[in-house]
Amino acid sequence: MERGSTVAAVAGPERAARHHGNRHGRSEQARQAVLEAADDLLVEKGFTGVTIEGIAARAGVAKQTIYRWWKTKTDILLDAFLQDAAEALTPPDHGDLAPDLRAHLRQLALFLTRSDAGAVFRALIGYAQHDPAFAAVLRSGYLDEQRRRDSLPLERAVQRGQLPDGLDMAAEIDRLVGPIYHRVLVTAEPVGPAFTDGLVDDLLHRLTDGAKSEPE
């Protein structure tokens, strides 16, 4: 994982972009072409339509170059996803719990159901069901971090005294985002603002005894 893949791909922002096949660095041009080709193929032809051969052909890159830097097509998609979406789901900070959560859940629902990055993400979650090793990579590369981001509004509210201490943070987040993921991954029902706001209302009612959401 030391060579630019997955997490490192995100962590190394000022990657050496001027080299071209020498001992001091990989070709950033090839890397970008691969990630974009993988993304494009997923959106156009679906997960099954993403093949290493197809990526190589579309990116104008040799297969060996792909195998040099990535192990599987899901590693490529994860890299592409991380690059596209790493910061897309950081909840805002209005200084108030309710609007923070409502905005965050709406954004999450939109991301999962409407964006290209969301399509990649759904494909990766799906593949993770077939490959425990990849599931672990996906969690350590993205999901754990996202879970941390998801909890920020609640933690800030605890610090403000808006919420009581000693919350089971993990369980609260499951109750907030679980129903959304369920609709996205299992039932394919629409996930609109009314639904996500309702989830926030439940939490506020349960933990603060009041503060109904205002209709918009």
Add this chain to the structure above:
Amino acid sequence: MERGSTVAAVAGPERAARHHGNRHGRSEQARQAVLEAADDLLVEKGFTGVTIEGIAARAGVAKQTIYRWWKTKTDILLDAFLQDAAEALTPPDHGDLAPDLRAHLRQLALFLTRSDAGAVFRALIGYAQHDPAFAAVLRSGYLDEQRRRDSLPLERAVQRGQLPDGLDMAAEIDRLVGPIYHRVLVTAEPVGPAFTDGLVDDLLHRLTDGAKSEPE
């Protein structure tokens, strides 16, 4: 798909089971061998290790026989799953909402995380993320029916007057089972009785203003 697959496979109980390569209908022996081989391969080698060729070889069946009755390996797995697990997740009826839900969610969590059928189901849910057509088949073949079963305790409670009329049943079920699916499909955190009971408590508190769950 009209001949014995998916739903029909379950609907036709007194299938001709005594023939073997003759003019009088399909061989029930071959069908069972295929379904068992698919199941076994999934548990042993994972979803990727399930191939039509592998199933045929292990079942001692010709590939053509498989293609005659099923379109894809996921159709086979769905058939196998339906046969094993169709009735496994019908919630009990104690005449009381709280124990019904608690038992049902515990059973659901166990099914998803511990059983072989649950492993098959997770694989199918995963594949559904990659193939919208199969997602539709999976929903119409199982998920819709399961969703109906999930709602039975709530509906009975409404009839009993235990719950108010006019509930958004779909949203309530999402809040009950969504967090469970989330943990199973996304975070891989354990899903114990405390967690599922907590989900029931939330619902009771929200809809009936009281009735905390007793620790066991």
Add this chain to the structure above:
Amino acid sequence: MERGSTVAAVAGPERAARHHGNRHGRSEQARQAVLEAADDLLVEKGFTGVTIEGIAARAGVAKQTIYRWWKTKTDILLDAFLQDAAEALTPPDHGDLAPDLRAHLRQLALFLTRSDAGAVFRALIGYAQHDPAFAAVLRSGYLDEQRRRDSLPLERAVQRGQLPDGLDMAAEIDRLVGPIYHRVLVTAEPVGPAFTDGLVDDLLHRLTDGAKSEPE
């Protein structure tokens, strides 16, 4: 080697040609297309230009079909060679040693230097220098038999009393054909009738004390 390759390919003349991908026989159509494609490619592009992929593409055949029946491209070329040239080098029988040998050596020289089959043969002899296992196959599949054919005129002459008994047949054949192969494989000098007739004259002079060849 039981499945139609090399020797068997020649031995089985009335091969079942009416089947098409079933348990009872391979596709004769595919087999012929492969052999012809290999031959054509060798003549057009040389030995290096003969690739399994290229043969498959030109023959309109799947690579797997090739690998099912042949191990290497040289096996294919040997099959093609045997089919083309098996009977091309049987010496004639005029009832007299001198004309038999003269005709045979002239024919051998023409075959080696002018024919397409000769080009294939030179390529196979060349490859045999790189692969002892293939060298053994080539010898047992063709060279041993050819050596037997080469000796026929001498054996007939011994039977007729034209030549003394107790000849070192192998050594005599080496002296007849060795210089021809040497020119073909090593020096690339032309091998005309004067040269081959001279070889016959040497033998006659050495073994029969007379009978100079008449110029033609």
Add this chain to the structure above:
Amino acid sequence: MERGSTVAAVAGPERAARHHGNRHGRSEQARQAVLEAADDLLVEKGFTGVTIEGIAARAGVAKQTIYRWWKTKTDILLDAFLQDAAEALTPPDHGDLAPDLRAHLRQLALFLTRSDAGAVFRALIGYAQHDPAFAAVLRSGYLDEQRRRDSLPLERAVQRGQLPDGLDMAAEIDRLVGPIYHRVLVTAEPVGPAFTDGLVDDLLHRLTDGAKSEPE
């Protein structure tokens, strides 16, 4: 090919051997390492096992260094062969035709069948069947010169009056060495002293009317 390869490689005896990565000459150390690596690989793994990458890795040399000085792996092998074997096959001069030829042919047979250099040579002859351009290089780089050396005993005998004037020298050499090459390249039969001495006896009998070889 102008820089140090093939013929020049032999012609340039006082090659600058003391430099290592400067503007005034190639590294003799690298050159030797490459030639030895190629030789070793051929003996260990056969012609197919000799690759530029493999040579570079074993020699501890960069691929570019190889490509700077040689065009193909066969050029390297030819260089290695010339260095090892250039003077190995000069016939002796006893002042008498018969012993000169007998010693020379025995030595040739041993060289071709027993020595490492002979193995390289057979591989090169084999490859020459696949590549006419290389065949030309091989002939001009070695075979023509060797043919000249082969004829020395005969030429000396003509000068001495031991043999008549006006011999077809090329044809005589073919009759001497052709059977040997035939056994080595085609039939893989053993080439012992009895066989090579017999070839000499034939020539003496044919050209001098007598002078049987004495058994040794």
Add this chain to the structure above:
DNA sequence: GTATAACCGAGACGGTACGTCTAGTCTTACC
């Protein structure tokens, strides 16, 4: 004595072909 430039090891690059695997189709003989 320093600058220059030909050589060096290293290794990434775009390619081609390899030999394997599975998909999905087809044909046959048997029952």
Add this chain to the structure above:
DNA sequence: GGTAAGACTAGACGTACCGTCTCGGTTATAC
């Protein structure tokens, strides 16, 4: 008509080398 067997076309897999290239480092002259 259904079945086991298995050959067929098609195409992706992951690997090995090819020949080209760019890089940073080394070193013997030429300035």
